[in-house]
Amino acid sequence: MPSLSWAEMRWLRQRWPGKLLIKGILSVEEARQASAEGIDGIVLSNHGGRQLDGSVSPLELVAEVRAAVGDAMTLLLDGGFRRGSDVLKARLLGADAAMLGRATLYGLGAGGEAGVDHALRLLHAELDRDLGLLGCSKLEELDDSLMRESR
Ligand SMILES: Cc1cc2nc3c(=O)[nH]c(=O)nc-3n(C[C@H](O)[C@H](O)[C@H](O)COP(=O)(O)O)c2cc1C
Structure with missing residues (x-):
């Protein structure tokens, strides 16, 4: 949705008591903001409506994002996971899981x-x-x- 903003996420957070995850985060700043807004988890993904082939790879970002949001936030990522070793790299870099x-x-x-x-x-x-x-x-x-x- 082109108009989706943090105001809508805030609205949703207030009404949804269950786990709330945002997919499509692709910057440390957005990850920090999600954490500050009380979002339970994020999915680093360049498939969440941003399918630009030149965008940053979630795997490149994950260590920096984990350092920024701390251990409490669920941190998932996706995009190009084809082998077991891909998943291990994501875990080593700070992801909870790969999708x-x-x-x-x-x-x-x-x-x-x-x-x-x-x-x-x-x-x-x-x-x-x-x-x-x-x-x-x-x-x-x-x-x-x-x-x-x-x-
Ligand atoms: C056929 C197809 C349709 C998809 N549709 C959406 C979608 O509507 N919204 C979305 O966020 N991601 C969509 N995705 C992306 C996936 O949810 C997921 O992020 C992506 O496939 C992960 O990368 P991978 O295919 O390399 O594992 C789609 C992917 C495929 C293959």
């Missing part, structure tokens, strides 16, 4: 519901294997010391 669009859509096109299951299983297996290659048995064991190895 998938086309990775599952391709599975759907190739094999319907079973294709989506297959795509998710592939990604899960990669995630598991790549964690092992980093010497970790679960996501919570990832820490900054691994950054050089996984980038």
Whole structure:
């Protein structure tokens, strides 16, 4: 919606007691503002109505945004996540999770519901294997010391 502004988000926040996340944030300033407005989480994404191919990549922003908003805010991102190692990089940089669009859509096109299951299983297996290659048995064991190895 072209007229959507922080005033509308404030209006929504006052009326919606549940979790409220904004998708399409692409700057540290906007992330700070979302936090100040009491928004529970943000999705760094260049797909939220801003499909410019030259816009900043969410992965490039995530560490800076996490540092700006602190640990309490839910921080998701999407755009181009195709492999388990992509997700690990996002986690290492400060994201809580990565979201998938086309990775599952391709599975759907190739094999319907079973294709989506297959795509998710592939990604899960990669995630598991790549964690092992980093010497970790679960996501919570990832820490900054691994950054050089996984980038
Ligand atoms: C066919 C299609 C339609 C989409 N429609 C919307 C939309 O209406 N609003 C939106 O915020 N994002 C939309 N997206 C973007 C996805 O929600 C998601 O942000 C994006 O696909 C993530 O990137 P990825 O496909 O590389 O995983 C769409 C994506 C696809 C593939």
